[in-house]
Amino acid sequence: xxxxxxxDDLSFGYPGQPGLFSHFNLEVGAGxxxxxxxxxxxxxxxxxxxxxxxxxxxxxKIRLFxxxxxxxxxxxxxxxxxxxxxxxxxxxxSPVENLDFFGAWSGMAGPAIRRRTGELLDILGLADVRxxxxxxxxxxxxxxxxxxxxVIHRPPLLFLDEPTVGVDVQTRHAIIGYLRQLNxxxxxLIYTSxxxxxxxxxxxxxxxIDQGRIVVHDDLGVLLSDHRQEGLEGLFLExxxxxxRNL
Amino acid sequence: MFKxxxxxxxDVRVLRRDKLGMIFMFVMPMLxxxxxxxxxxxxxxxxxxxxxxxxxxxxxxxxxSRQFIRTIDTLGLFAVxxxxxxxxxxxxxxxxxxxxxxxxxxxxxxxxxxxxxxTKRLAGKALNSFGLxxxxxxxxxxxxxxxxxxGPAPGGDVPVQGGDVPVQGGDVPxxxxYHPVLQESFRRSAEGAIYSAxxxxxxxxxxxxxxxxxxxxxxxxxxxxxxxxxxTAISEVAVSRDGSRGAPNVTQHNVPAWTIFAMFFVVxxxxxxxxxxxxxxxxxxxxxxxxxxxxxxxxxxITYLGVTMLQALLIFAIGVWVFPVVGLPRLNLPGDWAGLxxxxxxxxxxxxxxxxxxxxxxxxxxQANGFGALSIVILAAIGGLxxxxxIMTGAFRTAMKFSPLHWCLDAxxxxxLEGGKLKDVWSNVLSLILIIAGLQGIALWxxxxxxxx
Numbered sequence: 044x045x046x047x048x049x050x051d052d053l054s055f056g057y058p059g060q061p062g063l064f065s066h067f068n069l070e071v072g073a074g075x076x077x078x079x080x081x082x083x084x085x086x087x088x089x090x091x092x093x094x095x096x097x098x099x100x101x102x103x104k105i106r107l108f109x110x111x112x113x114x115x116x117x118x119x120x121x122x123x124x125x126x127x128x129x130x131x132x133x134x135x136x137s138p139v140e141n142l143d144f145f146g147a148w149s150g151m152a153g154p155a156i157r158r159r160t161g162e163l164l165d166i167l168g169l170a171d172v173r174x175x176x177x178x179x180x181x182x183x184x185x186x187x188x189x190x191x192x193x194v195i196h197r198p199p200l201l202f203l204d205e206p207t208v209g210v211d212v213q214t215r216h217a218i219i220g221y222l223r224q225l226n227x228x229x230x231x232l233i234y235t236s237x238x239x240x241x242x243x244x245x246x247x248x249x250x251x252i253d254q255g256r257i258v259v260h261d262d263l264g265v266l267l268s269d270h271r272q273e274g275l276e277g278l279f280l281e282x283x284x285x286x287x288r289n290l
Numbered sequence: 291m292f293k294x295x296x297x298x299x300x301d302v303r304v305l306r307r308d309k310l311g312m313i314f315m316f317v318m319p320m321l322x323x324x325x326x327x328x329x330x331x332x333x334x335x336x337x338x339x340x341x342x343x344x345x346x347x348x349x350x351x352x353x354x355s356r357q358f359i360r361t362i363d364t365l366g367l368f369a370v371x372x373x374x375x376x377x378x379x380x381x382x383x384x385x386x387x388x389x390x391x392x393x394x395x396x397x398x399x400x401x402x403x404x405x406x407x408x409t410k411r412l413a414g415k416a417l418n419s420f421g422l423x424x425x426x427x428x429x430x431x432x433x434x435x436x437x438x439x440x441g442p443a444p445g446g447d448v449p450v451q452g453g454d455v456p457v458q459g460g461d462v463p464x465x466x467x468y469h470p471v472l473q474e475s476f477r478r479s480a481e482g483a484i485y486s487a488x489x490x491x492x493x494x495x496x497x498x499x500x501x502x503x504x505x506x507x508x509x510x511x512x513x514x515x516x517x518x519x520x521x522t523a524i525s526e527v528a529v530s531r532d533g534s535r536g537a538p539n540v541t542q543h544n545v546p547a548w549t550i551f552a553m554f555f556v557v558x559x560x561x562x563x564x565x566x567x568x569x570x571x572x573x574x575x576x577x578x579x580x581x582x583x584x585x586x587x588x589x590x591x592i593t594y595l596g597v598t599m600l601q602a603l604l605i606f607a608i609g610v611w612v613f614p615v616v617g618l619p620r621l622n623l624p625g626d627w628a629g630l631x632x633x634x635x636x637x638x639x640x641x642x643x644x645x646x647x648x649x650x651x652x653x654x655x656x657q658a659n660g661f662g663a664l665s666i667v668i669l670a671a672i673g674g675l676x677x678x679x680x681i682m683t684g685a686f687r688t689a690m691k692f693s694p695l696h697w698c699l700d701a702x703x704x705x706x707l708e709g710g711k712l713k714d715v716w717s718n719v720l721s722l723i724l725i726i727a728g729l730q731g732i733a734l735w736x737x738x739x740x741x742x743x
Contacts, residue, residue, distance in 0.1 A: 095578045120580035129571035133300065135307045140300065147296030148579040176307070192575070 045109035047073040047231035053103035078246030124198035128205040134178035149196035183214035239275040297589035311559030319552030327544040341369035345394035352402020361487040398462035409495040539619040545609040546702035553598040557645040557662035564649025598638030624705035629712030637698040643729035650736035669693040
């Protein structure tokens with residue numbers, strides 16, 4: 044079986060930062076809850092943008108379930124969902140109207156969108172406000188709408204960039220619980236966050252990257268054991284140092 | 291197709307909730323067309339129906355000055371208010387500053403004498419050229435008494451070959467005072483009317499002098515009136531393509547112009563909408579979905595083309611049904627309905643294409659709103675929406691051709707004012723198609739350059 048995501052010999056750089064990634068390789072098996080961590084400027088967001096096709100690679104290949112990610116190959120885009128850190132939807136629309144639109148753009152038909160919308164709003168506790176404008180919602184409710192849009196088409200692979208930033212404990216708990224449920228139903232998660240405690244709860248495999256290269260990549264339990272650390276934060280500081288990163 | 295339909299539905303929902311955008315696109319243009327047409331109509335009525343106050347200070351006691359005032363009065367253009375002689379320039383200045391009138395005329399003390407001298411000189415030259423030079427010379431003494439109307443009689447107290455003899459008091463011009471706020475065009479019109487009154491007075495005097503010199507008796511009143519008032523009539527014909535002889539009015543000029551302005555003002559809503567979508571991260575998510583972003587742009591074009599058609603429909607409806615109720619001339623729609631719809635669609639396409647370009651290249655909503663609105667005002671000004679294109683010269687005439695609004699207006703005027711059909715405005719249609727293609731090309735380039743498609 045093809046891995047959910049595979050990066051082969053990737054090179055990429057920005058005009059002001061050439062060679063950010065050089066001959067970079069990474070593989071995430073299907074069904075995993077994979078955490079990608081690193082200090083500011085390590086290249087996490089760039090890597091996320093490359094994996095979701097928002098940025099084009101200079102050289103190398105990225106494959107999702109064996110299909111190569113190419114700028115003009117739209118079919119590969121139906122294989123994954125993306126929950127960006129920014130609230131990426133229309134605040135002047137209701138949750139139902141947003142899901143109607145993004146469902147259609149995800150390639151779903153009308154009846155399927157309606158069924159899935161009802162299901163998601165129930166699961167994420169938004170059924171009571173289904174027809175209200177999102178701009179009047181709390182931060183936690185907006186995060187749930189952001190998540191619902193990312194998973195409306197039941198993607199086999201879900202990219203999550205700081206999905207719980209700025210939410211209260213209850214909402215974080217509910218979101219992590221739902222992500223675990225999705226994973227149990229077969230969705231591979233590729234997750235990045237600065238909430239390391241949350242990451243310990245969610246991820247079964249992690250990679251720590253710094254300055255465009257992988258520092259460690261293994262099962263979370265194995266890494267903690269090998270480095271004699273009790274938590275991800277200690278491991279993070281041991282491997283990336285305690286200095287500020289002004290990048 | 292389902293994706294496009296869903297996107298159009300989303301755009302319509304977003305648009306319906308953009309209250310400021312709706313005001314800019316619908317309420318403002320409708321008010322604008324109503325206000326501007328009313329103002330222009332009032333200005334026209336001020337000149338054509340109402341009389342413009344004119345102060346006249348007559349320092350002269352002769353007949354010519356009284357006749358001049360009577361003539362000015364009968365022109366129907368001015369409401370004459372006389373200032374008692376002797377109060378002069380200071381009073382005129384005060385009253386103009388108080389805005390009691392915008393114009394004033396000061397007739398010098400020797401006005402009648404100057405008119406008499408000038409006409410006598412001309413009469414002398416005319417008679418000399420007829421070979422009757424002695425007639426005037428010989429009668430100089432006989433007619434020395436006051437004329438029939440109390441003024442200097444023909445060939446009276448002015449020497450016959452008066453060109454060489456100065457008039458008492460010298461050659462003092464009639465002075466026209468005007469308030470500085472008076473527009474030059476209006477001042478020129480008033481000046482023309484005053485000149486024509488002056489010419490009428492001088493012609494009358496000349497005629498009398500010549501008649502008296504030749505016939506040795508006064509010009510009969512009946513003949514005088516006939517000679518001076520029996521003019522060739524002027525028939526005004528608006529050269530329309532459909533043969534109709536109706537004179538275009540302020541409504542026919544204003545409604546098409548401000549409809550185009552309204553259409554292009556969608557830039558405020560559409561341009562900022564695209565920028566908002568880019569900035570709030572929606573476009574990032576859209577780029578990760580299995581649908582080309584081009585669908586989003588196509589949807590906006592269709593939605594806003596609908597908006598421009600609705601604007602045209604509403605503004606035309608106001609011209610047809612609301613204008614007559616508020617006392618403005620009714621809008622006469624062109625006979626070629628298909629032509630009107632096609633030209634309106636092209637104008638709408640052009641406006642939407644421009645707004646899409648602004649939205650794609652602007653980095654912030656402020657840029658889109660500021661540049662968008664300002665550029666439309668400038669393009670409208672150089673495109674002939676605010677100043678008629680026929681009075682533009684040199685560089686402005688060249689610049690006008692770069693304004694999409696000019697080609698839209700020209701096409702509309704071909705239908706609304708000239709009574710033309712679609713085939714009569716084909717050159718404008720072709721230009722508009724080329725402009726739309728150009729703007730769409732720029733938009734496509736921008737989308738690629740900004741990695742949006």
